[in-house]
Amino acid sequence: MYRSILAAAAAAVVLAGASGAAMAQEKLKIGFIYVGPVGDHGWSYQHDQGRKAIEKEFGSRVETTFVESVSETDAERPIEQLVRTGHKLIFTTSFGFMNPTVKVAKKYPDVRFEHATGYLREKNLATYAAKFHEGRYIIGQIAGKMTKSNVIGYVGAYPIPEVIAGINSYFLGAQSVNPNVKIKIVWANTWFDPGKESDAAKALLDQGVDIIAQHTDSPAPLQTAEQRGKLGFGQASDMERFAPKAQLTAIIDDWSGYYVSRVRAALDGKWESIDTWGGLDTGMVVMAPYKNMPDDVKKLAQDTEAAIKSGALNPFKCPVLGQDGKEIECKGGKSLSDEQILSMNFYVKGIEDKVPQ
C-alpha cells in the first residue's frame, strides 16, 4: 500500500514535470511591472503599448501579464509573484524597481529579467533605456526660441540621474539658441499624481515661467499650461488631445521594437543579458509632430532632430561646463560617455539651483 502510494506520487511528479516542460515549449509567459496605471497616458501607457505589440507579433506563442501601479518600495513581492506563477521573462519598467529586481533575479537564475533605466545587471538580468535626453535637447531649443519671459520651467519627479540628465540636456538646448534663458525646477516627488503635478506647474507659471517641460507621467502639467494660455511639451506619449493649443511636441517612448526583439531572442534561445540604450536613431525615442510654432522654429527642431539621428550632434558634446564653470572631464572622446550621462548628478552651468541630495 505504502509503496504503491509512493510510486503513484513519483509518477505524478514525473508527469507534472513532463507536462510543465511541454507547456514551456508551447507558451512563454511574460510579465510586466508598471509604476503607474496603464491609463496614465504617459510612461506606463507606452510600456503597455509595447506589451500589446508582443501579443500581436507572437500570438499564441506567448502569454503576457501586467501588474500596474506597483509601489517602488514594495516591488519585490509582485515581481516574485510573477515568478511563482510561471513567468519566464519579466520586465520591470521603472528606475526604482532596480534593487528589488536584482534581488529576485539572484534568487531565480532560470528566469530572465529586464529592468528599464537602471544600471545593475546580472547573468539573467538585462537593462534597457532610451536616450530621452536627445529629445529633451530638441525641446530645449524650441523652448529657448519660443519663450517670451526667458524663464522656462521643469517639473521633475525625483532627482535621479535619468531626470537630471534630461534637465541638463533641455537647458543646454535652450542655451544654444538663447543665451539669456533661465530655468526654474520643481520636484513633485512623485511619478504620478495629476493634482500635485498640476500644482507644481501652477507654481512655475505663477513665478514667471511661460513654457513647461515635465518629467512626470500625467498630462496634468501640460494641461495646466494650456489652461493658462502658455506652452508645454508632452511626456512619454503624444498628449496632444489634452492640450491641442499648448503642446509644441512630445518626446514619445516607443518600446515595441525592443520588446518584440527581446521576446524573439528568448523564444529562439538566444536571449543574453545585455545593456541597450536606444535613441532617436533606433526609433526608441520618437518626436511627435511639431506644432503651435512658427516655421523657422519648426525647421530648427527638424534639423536638430536629423543631426542627432545621424550622430552629427550630441547634446552632451564637450566641453560641458559644471555649475562652477569648470569643464567636466570628457570621458567619451568628443562628448560625455554613456556612463557619465547615466550617472549624472550635477547641473550644468547656468542653472541657478542645486541638485537635491
Next chain:
Amino acid sequence: MTLAEAVLLTVITASTPLLIAAIGELLAERAGVLNLGVEGMMAVGAACAFAAAVSLDSTLGGFVAGAGAGMALSLVFAFAVLGVAANQVASGLALTILGLGLSGVIGAPFVGARRDPIAHLSLPGLTDLPFIGRPLFGQDPIVYLSFALAAAMAWFLFRTRGGLTLRAIGEDHASAHALGLPVLKARFLAILFGGACAGLAGAYLSLVYTRFWSPGMTGGRGWIALALVVFAAWRPGRALAGAYLFGLATVLQLHAQAGAIRLPSQLLSAMPYLVTILALVILAARDRRSTGAPASLGIPFVPDR
C-alpha cells in the same frame, strides 16, 4: 495678479477636495462610525462624475453623479457595519480596495476625454477688486459649497437637537439606545452623507482640479482627509483650518522650490504633513476640554432586543 494672490488661488483648489471629504467623514465619525473607505469612495466619485459629465455633457450632472456614486458605495459599507455589525476597520479598508478597482473599470472608456473648465463666479466690480477679488468673489460653486458645508456642519453638530442626538450616539450608543434614540438610523444617514461628500470631493478632482480622468488620480487624498478629521479633534472649524493649512503648505513648498530655496526637495515635500500635524496637535494639546474621539468610534453596535 500678484504672486500672493496666485498662490492663494492654487491653495483654494488644492484644499477644497480635502475639506469636503473631511467634513463628510467627520459626521460619520461623530456618529461613531469609522469609515476608512474615503479614498475608495473618492476614486469612484471621480470616475463616475467624469463619465457622467462627458456622457451628458453636463458638469452639474457630473457632480450629482459623483456624489451619488460615493453614496451608493457607502451603502455597501453601511450594510456591512450596520446590517451585520462587521468590523469597521476591515470593512473600510475593503471599501477602499473595492472603490479603487471599480473606478478603473468605470473610467476606462473615458480615458483621454477632456472637459472644459467649470464656470467661476463673476460679480462686476467685486471680482475685479485687487487681491481679495478673485479669491473671495471669483471661485467655482463647489468652493462656496465646501465653506457652506463646514459652517452647516458646525451649526448642526453643536446648535441643533439632531446634532446633539448624533453626538450622543457617537459617545455612548448603548445609553443612547436605552433612551430610545435611533442609533442605527442616525449612523446610516451619517454614512450616506460621508459617502456623498467623498464622492463630491472625487468629482472635484476629475472635473475641476485636473479635468481629465486617470486611474489612481486620488493620490492618497482620501487618507489625508481621514487624518485631518483626527487631528482636527472632530471639529468642523479645525477641519477647515487643517485642510487649508495642508493646501497652503503643499503649494508653498512647490513655490519654494521654484524660487530655488536651498532646502532638500524631499524635506519640502514632507512639509505639508509635518506642518499640519504639528499645528493641529498643538491646538489639541492646548484644548482643556476633551480632545477626543467619540467614545463609541469604531465599535459595532448590536441592539439587544
